[in-house]
Amino acid sequence: MENVHVVENGVKAKEKIDQLMVQGYTKDDIYVIAHEKERTEDLTDGLNVNEVGLKEEGVFDKIANVFRKRGDELRSQFENLGLSETEANHYEEELDKGRVVVIAKK
Template sequence: MENVYVVENGVQAKEKINQLVALGYTKEDLYVIAHDKDRTEDLSDGLNVNDVGLKEEGVFDKVANVFRKRGDELRSQFENLGLTQAEAEKYEEELDKGRVVVIGKK
């Protein structure tokens, strides 16, 4: 089961993560995704949560993402976390607007 939240910035992402932890999510259940790879890494490191990696993507998608455009890579990451193609497209559009997506996955 995935719960997906769109927030405006890292401060709101931290607040949402704290709310999800209070609801019983662990840091291993939580993912933060931003459009820019460096921002995703900075947020996930700073908030002590996951970014989408080999475990979620699998070897094929991880290798394929090296050759994909960033938008395609992001949609692939969303789908690997269990979202539908339509949901992945919707949330990738939110990332295009500079927003951050927080996903709680149990």
């Protein structure tokens, strides 16, 4: 089951992660995604949570993502975390606006 939240920035992402942990999620259950790869890496490192990697994407999608535009790659990451294509499109649009998406998945 996915628990998806759109937040404005890293500070709000930290607040949401703290709330999710109170609800019983661990840092291993939480993913943070931003539009720019560098921002995603900075957030996941700073907040000590996951970015979508090989485990979630699988080898084929990881290789395919090398050749995709960033928007396509982000939608693929959302779908690999269990979101529908429609949801993936919606959340990728939120990332286009500079927002951050926090996903908790057990």
